[in-house]
Structure formats: C-alpha cells, structure tokens
Amino acid sequence: EMFLPEFWPSYYSKAKGCEILDLDGNKYIDMSYMGVGTAILGYADEDVNNAVKEAMEKGNLATLSAPEEVELAELLIKLHPWADMIRYARTGGEA
Numbered sequence: 001e002m003f004l005p006e007f008w009p010s011y012y013s014k015a016k017g018c019e020i021l022d023l024d025g026n027k028y029i030d031m032s033y034m035g036v037g038t039a040i041l042g043y044a045d046e047d048v049n050n051a052v053k054e055a056m057e058k059g060n061l062a063t064l065s066a067p068e069e070v071e072l073a074e075l076l077i078k079l080h081p082w083a084d085m086i087r088y089a090r091t092g093g094e095a
Contacts, residue, residue, distance in 0.1 A: 057069035 009022035020028040020043075030043075041048060062092035065088075089095035 017042040017044070019043075 009020065009026070009028065011023050012020050013023050013025075014021040018030050020030055022028065030082075039045075069088060073088075076086055077083050
C-alpha cells in the first residue's frame with residue numbers, strides 16, 4: 001500500500017511463499033520486501049511454521065530460560081567472533 005496504493009492490496013487473505021492473495025482472491029507476487037524484510041524464506045515457510053508450532057506446544061510464555069537460548073548464543077558467538085558473550089533482554093528498558 002505504501003509503494004503502489006492503486007496496484008497493491010491493503011488487506012490479504014493468504015500469504016504463502018512469495019504469493020499474496022487479496023480479499024477478492026486476486027494473486028500477487030511479492031517481489032519487494034517480503035513482509036517488510038522479515039520473511040526471507042517467504043511467507044508461511046513449512047519448516048518455520050512447524051518449529052513455531054512445536055515451541056508453542058511446549059509452552060512459550062514462561063519467564064524461565066529455554067535451552068535453545070544457549071544454543072543460539074553459542075551460534076551467534078561463533079558467527080561473530082568479535083562478540084565475547086550474549087545477553088538477552090526481554091524489554092527495551094532492560095536492555
């Protein structure tokens with residue numbers, strides 16, 4: 001809507017891969033930002049969806065830490081050797 005208000009829908013009914021369906025069933029191909037840059041794998045990627053569903057089934061709103069946080073921290077340090085440690089924050093004020 002921001003880039004092509006006359007040619008791009010304001011609302012969608014489904015998004016899968018790089019395709020967007022509007023409320024009237026018209027199909028569009030997102031060749032731009034893919035969800036404003038957040039969906040580099042495309043919309044509704046099966047692997048991502050399954051991982052999210054599995055995490056939700058385990059419970060995803062606890063104040064305790066999850067072991068995946070350690071795994072991610074180790075991966076981030078490996079990818080960014082300039083980082084000595086990782087600190088997670090839940091809010092901007094905490095950060």
